[in-house]
Amino acid sequence: MIKIFTLLFSLILTAQNNYVFGPSIRVNDDTAGIYNHRTTQRSIACRSDTVYLAWGDNRSVSAQIYFSKSTDAGMAWSPN
Numbered sequence: 001m002i003k004i005f006t007l008l009f010s011l012i013l014t015a016q017n018n019y020v021f022g023p024s025i026r027v028n029d030d031t032a033g034i035y036n037h038r039t040t041q042r043s044i045a046c047r048s049d050t051v052y053l054a055w056g057d058n059r060s061v062s063a064q065i066y067f068s069k070s071t072d073a074g075m076a077w078s079p080n
Contacts, residue, residue: 027068027077030059049073 040056040063051070056063068080 025074025077027053027080028055028057028066029068029079053077 042055043053045052049070049072051074052067053069054065054067056065058064066080068077070077
């Protein structure tokens with residue numbers, strides 16, 4: 001079975017006391033785009049405008065842990 005995964009991050013915006021999701025933003029930078037692997041143990045943490053994401057996947061043959069960080073509340077992400 002092929003598992004297709006792209007790590008997406010959606011901003012949660014507030015508008016007049018209502019929470020809405022913004023557009024999805026791709027975080028993982030796997031150049032294949034669509035690949036056959038399993039993701040595991042996704043984690044998110046934030047402090048002020050800095051957001052940290054970590055996840056495991058096996059795009060490099062064996063399982064590895066990947067990390068990306070945003071310092072502008074999720075608009076742009078560091079390479080992983």
